[in-house]
Amino acid sequence: MSDFEPKIIGLFCNWCTYLAADLAGVSRTPYAANLRIVRVMCSGRIHPEHVLWAFRNGADGVLIGGCHPGDCHYIEGNFKTLRRCLLLKRLLEQFGVDKRRLRLEWISASEADKLRRVVDDFTETLRAIGPFARETPIFRPARTEAPGAVAASTDTKEEG
Amino acid sequence: MASKNGDIPRIGVYVCHCGTNIGGQVNVPEVVAFARTLPNVVVAREYKYMCSDPGQMLIKEDIQKLNINRVVVASCSPHLHEHTFRKATLEGGRNPFLFHMANIREHVSWVTQDPEKATEKAKAIVEAAVYRIQFHEPLESKHVPVHPDVLIVGGGIAGITAALTLADAGKTVYLIERESSIGGHMAKFDKTFPTLDCASCILTPKMTTVKDHPNIHLMTYAEVLEVDGYVGNFRVKVKKKPRYVIEDRCIGCYVCIEHCVYKTPKHPSEFDEGIGLRKPIYIPFPQAVPLVAVIDPETCIEFKSGRCPKKCQKACREIVGRDAIDFTQKEEILEIQVGAVIIATGFQIFDPSRIPEYGYGRYPNVYTSLEVERLVNASGPTGGAIVLRDGRKPQSVAIIHCVGSRDRNYNPWCSRVCCMYSLKLAHLVRERTGAEVYNCYIDMRTPGKGYEEFYEKLLHEGVHFIRGKVAEVTDWTINPEEAGKLVIRVEDSLIGVVRRIPVDMVILSVGLEPRSDAEELRRLFHISCSAEGWFLERHPKLAPVSTYTDGVYIAGACQGPKDIPDAVAQAGAAAGEVLSLVDRGVIELEPNIAVIDARRCSGCHVCIALCPFSAIAFHAEENVARINEALCKGCGVCVGACPSRAISQQLFKDEQILAEIEGLLMVD
């Protein structure tokens, strides 16, 4: 598992966290290459579906980056994403998904170093948790059958 | 596959080397070869500098010759060159929004150490862009008029310069200053380096011009309360604090001040950095603009006890006949409308009591440089005489450089002006007192026109220069020469010994800091601060006075430590930017607004309360919600909540975002 490189989708707001990522570049602050960024105008644009879609398509973690509370370029969009994230984390847990896979961080345009810390730390966390696809019993096809148990479908053994 | 608007996507992918900025870390040919395998990619090319003319030419030619109808450029941040390539796409004959940018410089080559990983990440980002662009549609930008008036916040030399430049160009300018007079820090200085011009000789005429200029509305003792709107159309609420003196009636005759119940001034003067004293009713300095008295309710007896004989009021009424004093004055809230804003709020000095070993606040003869500026100033509290607090003339003076600057414990940055003003003060002190002057510096930094020459001149004036960071200022004395003096303990790193230098006076060359309330102002105007707290420019080289908020510009030391010439230059630049915006008259808005498909809207009301700009309203007769395009700022919050998928955000449609996510995850 040590060679597992988690994939992280970053959903970053245009005004703070995306700029922090730009600043990390300009100031040559290296961080884990595991992050791949999608720009949205405001973190409030982010729909839970985007997060689920990312997981479904092979992401091991999703990092939502917005402006600090009170700093939102659109006044309070970041609070909307906060509410959705808190509820979504609860849902993910019920799905058997480690809720640490969804991370919400307030990173301002000047906090390139915070971005680095968060991405590096998140990468480490995800390395420790392991790949998304193998995580939970409900996604994991049964591998071995206990003797006498009802035969498993072979049809559902895909991927994973 | 045909895209939604019917055409078959024919995508051109252009991967930029950016010299070695990208090419040095990312295997560009590999990315290009990869791009060719992606769906609907007709052509993929690499080029040294895509943003150059020949680079843009590639796009235009491919559009015309290969009938490319979607353009992806993989290069730097869209914040830098999105505009450039949209323009190229347009000039090639396609709608500019059929373009998407893949950021493989800031987000890849500059932050990824392993070239293999960098290349893989770049591929993923390119693939994401190719997936996304299939869902792009031609869009029309909206144009809105720009209000021609301008707001300038801060009446220091930067704000004054910008105000005059704009006013002379015929623009109406609102200049807001928090203090009761404009002038800022520069008004406190005596001489300016390196020419030793008298500061007030060059500043005062500008101040009075501001006051008399028909196009400038000067609001002193005022602060910005609220900012609403966006580029071209800001609505700003300004709070005018009560000065208890009616501005239009006061003629600045000082009679009220003479008649104040306080016979002599007892309260430290803010303008004189506490070196001089003032009365509760005062004019901060003789050249103040406007030359109007102000009453400080914190120290005025009338405000504290309500039982003052109010001799000032009587004097004004009876002797001057103006009746300008009004103890019942209330704060006023004014609303103004402007098209652009320049923020020029300056800096504050480092508080040296944070470094207790320098003894500021404990030893009376330890001064900040700004206090000494008031001491040497001919119109200062001592009339320009450099004397100690007990009135003695100092025989020896130490100037400690880099106080609070270039120090990890305090501020890591170089404050840029301290070396030069320390040299200036050394010169003035030496010239006026004949004292021995010791400059203790870490490095002497004098880049600037005539600056090094000024340093060279000082070297021949008999001023001592000691290279070393001062460890402490102490009154611990060990021999008779030191008795009654302050001792500077410093390692002279050029001769390798620790020296004890007894002096009468210590000047701390305090650094420049962001103002403590910069954070609040930043939030008001939705701009950013750097980690240190200075206002963040849009680009450190190419857009030094712009911010990420369109229509809001910064000038002077609020952006970073700056001397007068630089602050003035920036003010000019900011005024230029504003003129270019205001004279254009219209601005093109990014068409990233939210749109409701009325056929899909179920009228569920969910979006209505979410809009921070109240741009969504419910239309009962049709049972649908509608977005007012003029009010929509394009945040997409409503899109993220719409349960019917009736709302979409142009340029950030769900299909586009999902395609991008999917593309990012295709490459392992």
Place this chain on the structure above:
Amino acid sequence: MAYFYYPGCSLKGTGASYEKSLLAVFAALDIPMQELPDWNCCGATSYMSIDEKVALAMAARNLAIAEENGRDIIAPCSACYMVLRKTQKYIKEYAHIRESILTALKQAGLTYRGDSVRIRHPLDVLITDVGVDEIRKRVRRPLNGVRVFPYYGCLIVRPKNGFDHATYPTSMDVLLEALGCEVIDHPLKTKCCGGSLTGTLEEVGMRLVYILLKEAKKRGSHAIATVCPLCQFNLDAYQEKVQKMYSESFAIPVMYVTQLLGYALGAQHTHLGLEQHIIPVQEVFEMVR
């Protein structure tokens, strides 16, 4: 909050009056404090320069015992305070040191997880946990008029200790003020007292002692207040010697701040070790106005 008290060798020897008065003060303030069970040498002194690893392991043993019981350690001796903090920092920051120390602890049947145990100086506890206002309220015999020269020594403030400034500390000043003392402001608060140089490079050591005594005298001090057994000893014991070397007479009582505190809080004289000083300290209390 209950604390472990870690005496170290000094407070059981030359610094006995520090221990006595410290315990008296904590009793007077109703602060529960218990001696760390089965403690051992902190590893300071020569050990650290002979075999750092062994010295650190020894210090770590004390940390491990405290951690087992989940209590903060109060280390009154400056050397102990510094060494225990240093050990904690090294374990946290250097993997190879952590590994060898944990191996050593394991052999003793102990383990150490991290930095949940905080190493506290009595000044820190008094200022932060008890609070000056509380102490001021509890003062029963104010020391009005006593001019005290607070002397912190070099060890407790360096590197940054989190509760006071590294070059210009004020925690003792504040405490003494609360007792009614007239606190003398001076720039030598953290200058070297001579330390162990008085035994090795005597001339240098004595000069450092002299500087402090002279400054205290010059500023009209009735007493020097310290928080370190070595500082106290150096400044107290060598006054006669310094007098001879520099032809200047000195007779300045050098007290632990806890003795002044204990007195003001109403502890019995006999509980403060006031008799265990070379320069008699009784007269300090005669200065009370």
Place this chain on the structure above:
Amino acid sequence: MEKKKVGFYWCASCGGCEEAVVDLAEDLLTALEQIDIVFWPVAMDFKREDVERLDDGEIFATFINGAVRLSEQEEIVKLLRRKSRVIVAFGACSHMGGIPGLANGVAREAILDYYYRNGPALESREPMPPDPERTWKEHGFHLPRFYENVRALDQVVEVDYYIPGCAPPPNVVKGALAQLLSDQPPPSGTVLAATHALCHECELNDTKPEEGIRIQAFRRPHLVDKIDPHTCLLVQGLICLGPVTRGGCGALCIKGRMPCTGCFGPLDGVRDFGAAALSFVASIIDADDPHDIERILDEGIPDPLGTFYMYSLPKSLLFQKVLPSNGRRTARTEPRREKAESR
């Protein structure tokens, strides 16, 4: 005119959908003038062999209700698919997995364990796992296989139309039949109900405040003393999924003062019902402090999965990740490059 052959089949379901057919009452008789039922296990004596004997595509349409979890169900629906020109997913279970789909929230082994080994309902203390293979008097018997997950019908076979609802109300069934039998049937993939959300047809929609909806506390219906029948239930703090749920039912539950739980599923274009429901509900919470938000969620939404995915858990994006697709992509994936099988 020859009568069109029609089949009915049930998979994992409660039987309510069969009732829904019967609920057509005399309309069923009218329908029988046009159709000829060739397969309906719950009501008529046809066997599998009867279906196998038919030509491929001979059946005009088969209405299948219930979700798919057993190998037997899979076999039969695949058989019916072959024999039918049109497959109609009938009711929420075949449409989206329905109530049985909630079982996907629990591991298969845990289910077996609960029912056959350690569950409180077991009379004997002895575990009684089902015996999949058994021989009795030289007859071999075997139980159908119990799959890892519950699937909606279109996750097993291609589905042409959907009739939503738990169970589909008569007006919807009637409307759907009319559309199917018309000369111009709707495009394949259509959900045969309204195209707007429930709110659009709800009488209480007018009672929503003009300035929008903000909720400070969610209330669960069984804990509310009195529900005001004249005010929008969502505005009253009840989690009504009307905004996110396809209309067509005529807001029946609301009229009975029960908030909508989403049985008609999402509107066209919504890829994940639960996510869309969660997003709008979270968005209208009137709190910005994380602690306040957590408290509101603690008190009002103890079971987000059950609340937002009551009928559609197998259709959530997360399940789609591992479930085999039925050959037709459910999501927008057209420009996608085929992914290397390296993972």
